Amino acid sequence: MPDMLDGQIHTITLPVTITKTDDVEQMVEGWASVSTAPGADTPLIDLQGDLIEIEELRKAFCEYGLHSRQLNFMHEGPIRGTLVEMMIFTPERLAKLGLAPDALPLGAFVSYHIPQYEDYAKAKRDGLLAFSIEGESLREEIV
DSSP states (O other): OBOOBTTBEEEEEEEOEEEEEETTTTEEEEEEEEEEOTTOSSOOOOTTSOOOOHHHHHHHHHHHHHHTOEEEETTEEEEEEEEEEEEEEOHHHHHHTTOOTTSSOEEEEEEEEOOSHHHHHHHHHHTTTTOEEEEEEEOOOOO
């Protein structure tokens, strides 16, 4: 995700909130990252003090979908699951879906399959509080 401050590459952590689980298919889904709140004109500032405009978020998640799609816990250990669905909500996509511009946040909504029941149960029990999309970025100070 292009985003540079002090000319260094930084790791970005984007928390995911589970909104639905499926015990039969061992699936979890939720918002992986929200750029802009419904109806807002400016991007949100995340917990790391960063903001990601929706077009940059879309590009980053397209790269993630093409090249990784992997899930682990706390950025450690083995791969626990795989991305199976992703929808990036942009203003253009909301319009194409016939939704009002303020119907949903602008961001990435994802679904993961977690094949090992123990991992799925942990994700469901803990709400994936330590689950995040990780990647590298270049930070850019916005004045």
